[in-house]
Amino acid sequence: MSVKQASELWGISDRRIRILCKEGRIPGVIKEGRQWKIPSDAQKPSDARLKKAESLYSDIKNKMQQLTKLRSLTAGELERLNEEFMVEYIYNSNAIEGNSLTLRETDLVLRGLTIDQKPLKDHMEAIGHREAFRYVKSLVSEQLALTESVIKNIHYLVLSDKMDDRGVYRKVPVRILGAVNVPAQPYMIEPLMEQLLTDYSNSTEKLITKIARFHIGFESIHPFIDGNGRTGRLLVNLELMKAGYPPIDIKFTDRLAYYNAIEMYHSKGTLSAMEDIFAKYINEMLERYLEILSNS
Template identity: 65%
Template sequence: MYITVKQAAEKWMVSDRRVRILCSEGKVLGAYREGRAWKIPHDAIKPPDGRYKTKESLIPIIEDKLEVLRKRRPLTAGELERLHEEFLTEYTYNSNAIEGNTLTLRETDMVLRGLTIEQKSLKEHLEVIGHKEAFEYIRQLVRENVQISEKLIKDIHYLVLADKKEDRGVYRRVPVRIMGAAHEPVQPYLIIPKMEELLEQYTNSTEDIVTKLARFHIEFESIHPFIDGNGRTGRLLVNLELMKAGYPPIDIKFTDRLKYYEAFDAYHVKHNLSAMADMFAGYLNQRLDLYLSMLDE
């Protein structure tokens, strides 16, 4: 769901002109231009002021907001369920759309409710259902505080890849290339040792949660352990670890996909991790603001 510039201006208590400037400068995550009008995600939060543009300065702010959130009264079961339903629909839509699924947000919502969309493939329907089941599984793992492992990753992938039964939860056995990417995935015989190394590095990392997950996500996608479904699985793993740490899940918008792809290239070409970490931090900051604003109300 999207709102207009005027609606965002009223919500954020700023001028229409200020909202347009923020959108044109790329400071409103997920906002995009359609003709002369800006489409702004309904859950977009007013961008923080200029002092907080980078991941480094956002980290302590995010940590403080999490601490505030923990001290507030808990959300009711009804509030949590409503948040979950709204997030699941948009998250499923965006994560699948990044990988080429053509179902719209409304169509994704309809499929999640058990309806069938005419002239859309069975594959696209199954991708929605598989992603939903995988996210529900993630929530269960969070409640049980299960440690990340190769088996867990394969289990998540098994649910994600609902349309390709023979490849579900199985490491690929053939070389692959990612068109347009600056990095080539490892050869099949290196997948197991590289996955073992990645999980060991992640477990032993003393970096903050955002930096740690940005590095893990890029390295996981670089290994590209499965024949398909790596992106969706990787983003689910990020949310698994965020939620285990007490943070809300994040949803990388389809409209930010180019910025997302560029963050991978920045790491592989320039050894720059901050592009991905900044993106994660920005989304996480927005989600925390959303939760806190609900409690304020």
Template identity: 65%
Template sequence: MYITVKQAAEKWGISDRRVRILCSEGKISGATREGRSWMIPSNAKKPQDGRFKATESLLAAIDRKKRELDARRPLTAGELERLTEEFIIEYTYNSNAIEGNTLTLRETDMVLRGLTIDKKPLKDHMEAVGHKEAFDFVRDLVKKQISLSESIIKQIHYLVLADKREDRGVYRRVPVRIMGAKHEPVQPYLIQPKMEQLLETYRNSTDHIIPRLAWFHIEFEGIHPFIEWKRMRKYVQNPFSENHASKTNL
């Protein structure tokens, strides 16, 4: 007596696709193929899952890898300079490219070295330079272990939004809507109290740094404090994560 792939999937608590893969790999004894369908003996036993399964939680794995990284420190001045230079170039390029910047990776490198790219918009140049300035600013915050505040957030926004002077470093003063989303960001008069509450709740949290940052990011997105702010979201979390790492040696 035989059962179908669907019946086997329901019996074993796995997906139809997984059953077909097991059949094609010959891991289900007695399974035969008839046309496009597999016929599986009703008394066939569910094969053991030989796929990799993590033996530790994701957060534990992150902590372990961070300890392994710290064990290889300190880096030499040359190593640190080389890694930092490569990181900021790729970080700037990838971050701006997502938002429509037309500079290539090589052109981004050239702009950060003070050169101008022919036939490329001034806006793209300013975005790259502003991104680099914001990165350097955040690195300085980390070195001094300065906690994130509303003032710091506005300063980061001011640096990143180099091409839109009127909106730099100030909370939005008009309501906004996110196209295609049900969520409606808070009204302008609620932005400051919501930001104060967000920062206070974060400071008082004792959760692991990763879920804390994830929660902060979601709440920050929901408030949507600036008119234009996509390019600076990633910077907001860096002082949090880096300062936490330096204080707790994670």
């Protein structure tokens, strides 16, 4: 059978099947010119990527169990870790959106200093992001449900440099250059956000899948004129921390993988790429906590 026939039979993309053929993952396959010929009785290969993801989720579960058996972080240790995380998180999340402050400059701005020849906007974004992160931490301690009001409050703090647009849904249509997805028209934002929150609340999927789906849905609606990425990533951490997981910091250096994960969902309906990003960062943060507690 042809690649196209195998694709229809197995429910995976043509491109993925060509990769499997090239890697020798389908027994009996032959190549004639530029075409792959697949035995008609060939079985769909197991997905090594799925096994890798399942292994990672198992690691996360085991690490969470290990943490419960160790002493808790002291207030001082927790505060120090949170401050270090917050500076790196604000730097990376802002940098993904085009902020020009370096990690060191972000730290200095959060300490109250002004960086020469850097825009006031970049300073305000760092300070506003800090206030939003602190607000998210307060929400975690109160275990408040995720609502439109909470989302607007977070956005209000994030968008410290645009007074008229803070905490309000946009009133004009927008496009994201080069993206497959077209953000919602303004009149559709409110009903789509209500549906997104209802679906999230009713979801029975595992937590990482549930949050990944919500995050892509939020970014796809693009409810605000600016600050959607920063707000969306704060919402991810809000829900992770409410569930007892550590917050995650998607690195500026991983921004292409992050953008591609969103695009992959829109072009192929695949959520796994974003799930894998979240799971990887959760696993790394848990390893960091375990290392600190195990060596103390």
